[in-house]
Amino acid sequence: MEDVASARRGAAGIPRLFSLKGATGPLIGLILLCLFLSFTSDRFLSTRNFLNILDQVTVLGIMAVGMTFVILIGGIDLAVGSVLALAMMVMGYLANELGLPMAAAILVALVASAGTGVVSGFLITTFRVPAFIATLAMMSVARGLANMITDGQQIVGFPDWFNDLASIRHGGFLTVTVALAILVFLAAYLFLRYRSAGRMLYAVGGSNEVARLAGIDVRLVTIAVYAASAVCAGLAGIVLASRLDSVQPSSGLGYELDTIAAVVIGGTSLTGGSGGIPGTLIGVLIIGVLRNGLNLLNVSPFVQQIVIGIVIAIAVAAETYRNRK
Amino acid sequence: MTSTNPVILSLRGIGKTYGTITVLQGVDLDIRAGEVIALLGENGAGKSTLSGIIAGSREPSTGAMTLDGQPYAPASPRQAIDTGVALIHQELKLLPHLTIAENVFVGRWPMKGGKIDRAAMVRRAEEQLQRLGLMIPATRQVEGLSTAQQQLVEIAKALALKARVLILDEPTASLGGAETDLLFAQIDKLRSEGVGIIYISHRLEEIRRIANRIVVLRDGQKVAEFDRGDVPVRQVVEAMVGRSLERMFPTIPAPKGGVMLSVRNLTGANGAFRNVSFDVREGEILGIAGLMGAGRTELVRAITGADPIASGEVRLGGQPLALRSPADAISRGIVMVPEDRKLQGLIVEHSIGENLGYANTDRVAAKGWITGRGLASFADASIRRFGVKGRAEQPASALSGGNQQKVVIAKWLARNPRVVVLDEPTRGIDVGARSSIYDIIVELAASGVAVIVVSSDLEEVLGVSNRILVLSHGNQAGILDRSEATDVRVMELATS
Numbered sequence: 001m002e003d004v005a006s007a008r009r010g011a012a013g014i015p016r017l018f019s020l021k022g023a024t025g026p027l028i029g030l031i032l033l034c035l036f037l038s039f040t041s042d043r044f045l046s047t048r049n050f051l052n053i054l055d056q057v058t059v060l061g062i063m064a065v066g067m068t069f070v071i072l073i074g075g076i077d078l079a080v081g082s083v084l085a086l087a088m089m090v091m092g093y094l095a096n097e098l099g100l101p102m103a104a105a106i107l108v109a110l111v112a113s114a115g116t117g118v119v120s121g122f123l124i125t126t127f128r129v130p131a132f133i134a135t136l137a138m139m140s141v142a143r144g145l146a147n148m149i150t151d152g153q154q155i156v157g158f159p160d161w162f163n164d165l166a167s168i169r170h171g172g173f174l175t176v177t178v179a180l181a182i183l184v185f186l187a188a189y190l191f192l193r194y195r196s197a198g199r200m201l202y203a204v205g206g207s208n209e210v211a212r213l214a215g216i217d218v219r220l221v222t223i224a225v226y227a228a229s230a231v232c233a234g235l236a237g238i239v240l241a242s243r244l245d246s247v248q249p250s251s252g253l254g255y256e257l258d259t260i261a262a263v264v265i266g267g268t269s270l271t272g273g274s275g276g277i278p279g280t281l282i283g284v285l286i287i288g289v290l291r292n293g294l295n296l297l298n299v300s301p302f303v304q305q306i307v308i309g310i311v312i313a314i315a316v317a318a319e320t321y322r323n324r325k
Numbered sequence: 326m327t328s329t330n331p332v333i334l335s336l337r338g339i340g341k342t343y344g345t346i347t348v349l350q351g352v353d354l355d356i357r358a359g360e361v362i363a364l365l366g367e368n369g370a371g372k373s374t375l376s377g378i379i380a381g382s383r384e385p386s387t388g389a390m391t392l393d394g395q396p397y398a399p400a401s402p403r404q405a406i407d408t409g410v411a412l413i414h415q416e417l418k419l420l421p422h423l424t425i426a427e428n429v430f431v432g433r434w435p436m437k438g439g440k441i442d443r444a445a446m447v448r449r450a451e452e453q454l455q456r457l458g459l460m461i462p463a464t465r466q467v468e469g470l471s472t473a474q475q476q477l478v479e480i481a482k483a484l485a486l487k488a489r490v491l492i493l494d495e496p497t498a499s500l501g502g503a504e505t506d507l508l509f510a511q512i513d514k515l516r517s518e519g520v521g522i523i524y525i526s527h528r529l530e531e532i533r534r535i536a537n538r539i540v541v542l543r544d545g546q547k548v549a550e551f552d553r554g555d556v557p558v559r560q561v562v563e564a565m566v567g568r569s570l571e572r573m574f575p576t577i578p579a580p581k582g583g584v585m586l587s588v589r590n591l592t593g594a595n596g597a598f599r600n601v602s603f604d605v606r607e608g609e610i611l612g613i614a615g616l617m618g619a620g621r622t623e624l625v626r627a628i629t630g631a632d633p634i635a636s637g638e639v640r641l642g643g644q645p646l647a648l649r650s651p652a653d654a655i656s657r658g659i660v661m662v663p664e665d666r667k668l669q670g671l672i673v674e675h676s677i678g679e680n681l682g683y684a685n686t687d688r689v690a691a692k693g694w695i696t697g698r699g700l701a702s703f704a705d706a707s708i709r710r711f712g713v714k715g716r717a718e719q720p721a722s723a724l725s726g727g728n729q730q731k732v733v734i735a736k737w738l739a740r741n742p743r744v745v746v747l748d749e750p751t752r753g754i755d756v757g758a759r760s761s762i763y764d765i766i767v768e769l770a771a772s773g774v775a776v777i778v779v780s781s782d783l784e785e786v787l788g789v790s791n792r793i794l795v796l797s798h799g800n801q802a803g804i805l806d807r808s809e810a811t812d813v814r815v816m817e818l819a820t821s
Contacts, residue, residue, distance in 0.1 A: 213670075
């Protein structure tokens with residue numbers, strides 16, 4: 001009896017390992033997209049181009065990890081683009097104007113980012129401000145703060161080693177920033193899948209009340225999630241600074257929408273409670289590959305916006321259709 | 326007595342299949358003007374499929390219906406309503422921020438000169454409200470009305486559309502005794518006006534009071550039809566479950582241990598109950614009875630940390646407790662199976678295993694790490710222990726109400742709690758599954774747990790409790806011992 005049950009489970013274990021929980025549709029989309037581009041552009045299918053895509057999606061990817069947490073608990077975070085800019089400016093100001101060591105400047109920038117997330121989380125839990133409004137307010141405040149630091153001016157010129165993080169490909173393929181993004185994804189994946197705290201996000205997103213009655217501290221979880229999202233946005237800002245060798249307060253305008261799009265394309269439900277990191281990875285890659293491919297095909301940036309809009313609509317419509325069946 | 330009334334709606338050979346699964350087969354049914362037909366059956370017997378077909382939300386696979394002799398095949402609920410057939414759902418579907426009048430006429434506003442004729446809307450809505458004996462202005466917002474009042478607004482809505490066949494799906498599921506009486510008075514009135522009513526309920530006592538005929542479904546087929554309402558309960562139940570019932574309730578053991586939970590002068594922060602004091606001993610089952618709005622649910626939510634307390638004291642094994650959250654209560658071994666299974670007890674889209682895991686992360690996850698295997702073996706153990714018909718990886722939505730409730734109970738019992746509170750443990754659960762819930766309750770008490778059972782079902786409170794605490798308008802009306810508790814005695818206290 002026992003043996004039969006465990007044998008059955010063992011047999012089901014292999015497919016389960018590869019199960020993407022609702023992200024199979026986006027994965028098929030990504031593969032089709034890659035096939036299409038391989039045939040239409042002779043420059044698409046190369047290691048070099050692939051590495052370019054990875055470099056290009058690090059910022060979006062790191063932000064999307066935090067956004068996945070937020071959307072999983074049924075929330076939304078519109079502040080990430082502004083928080084990214086704030087982190088960049090705090091780091092740039094501390095390092096270049098005050099002469100702090102880079103490491104310390106980065107640390108303070110991340111702490112400042114976390115602070116914005118904690119404030120959003122408090123607004124949402126303690127003052128019951130809807131997440132959309134709380135983070136909209138934070139989006140405005142963080143952007144204003146980022147501008148105030150240098151009165152809207154950019155800061156240029158960081159130590160060489162800092163730029164090298166995004167430009168030197170160790171072993172011929174891996175920049176430190178890409179490695180960092182991969183680590184963030186891996187940690188988030190393991191956290192959501194194997195940590196009890198990670199599973200709690202699914203419970204909170206599935207139903208606030210069920211989670212609370214099950215003894216989960218919904219308030220703490222919510223605040224922590226918005227803090228995590230803000231830290232991811234701040235980290236993405238550091239990566240962007242390294243890529244650009246400069247920081248400016250207008251960075252990250254509209255990034256929140258790309259980030260939300262990547263998460264949603266990846267199959268995480270906006271109502272909360274279902275989805276996950278593998279889907280988000282695919283969503284991020286779809287946006288990255290699409291941008292890259294359209295550039296290679298010399299499609300104008302305006303048309304690119306239209307294409308990406310259509311992809312978002314198709315991805316969500318396809319998922320909804322599948323669920324209805 | 327009603328068999329001479331004209332037939333309004335007639336069903337012949339109605340069946341429904343989904344793929345290879347037959348959920349309804351060859352059902353014949355005549356609904357006459359001015360009669361109440363009780364439609365009974367366990368969950369999954371086909372009641373909601375049948376009522377859905379009549380009300381136009383599902384299409385039959387086989388068979389035909391006629392309305393006043395004309396072929397009747399509604400393609401949508403709207404078409405059904407337009408031809409005079411309306412279904413009042415178990416879960417009310419009113420728009421809380423609109424007025425009663427707007428709700429009654431939503432989508433069909435009376436128009437005058439291209440504008441909504443608000444005066445006519447209010448007047449016509451009030452006519453229907455008065456017809457139902459509901460003396461509230463139609464300009465009032467729906468939000469804040471009692472459940473019974475909302476139920477009547479739903480019925481008014483159907484009547485305003487000139488419904489001649491009304492299907493009421495568990496209308497009393499959330500009503501207290503007085504409200505049920507009010508509803509029944511209105512049903513009587515509608516019956517005398519010639520409306521044909523199909524009444525779906527799990528509460529057999531009500532059926533005796535209200536029905537002219539009883540139709541029993543089992544496994545999608547009509548298995549019995551009684552030409553009167555006051556059929557012995559046992560006979561009806563036997564037709565529903567298809568076997569003869571030895572007993573409805575298990576034997577309730579006498580408590581052996583000392584006082585486990587002690588409540589003194591407890592008053593809720595929202596004022597729903599005041600100065601409640603009682604003790605529950607180890608192995609004792611305390612029933613809490615009272616009408617809707619008497620403060621039963623609020624009382625047990627306060628004891629389990631879900632709602633704040635204004636004053637008073639809760640002691641567990643002699644120790645005073647400060648309960649600020651459900652987590653506090655759970656860590657002390659006080660757990661609750663909440664009133665609303667689907668909104669408070671389970672995340673129905675998530676798997677059974679996950680649902681069990683949420684309340685037991687500390688057991689499932691060693692040092693915070695959860696593995697699929699650990700969760701599955703934990704879930705399998707619970708599923709086996711409570712006889713849940715389902716697998717760990719199935720979504721909870723795939724289960725019947727009774728099995729869902731077993732999952733909610735199972736998620737707590739793995740923690741070996743000291744006090745278990747069950748709020749409406751068998752609401753919306755069919756008769757067969759009920760007795761296994763009762764068995765679990767008794768088993769818990771026998772193992773020394775202090776059990777509190779809140780129920781609107783009088784028979785249930787009387788059947789499973791050692792003692793019964795009766796609340797009335799938030800006040801403690803009395804505590805009855807099993808030996809002195811009768812339905813009359815409890816109702817006297819509840820209405821005092």
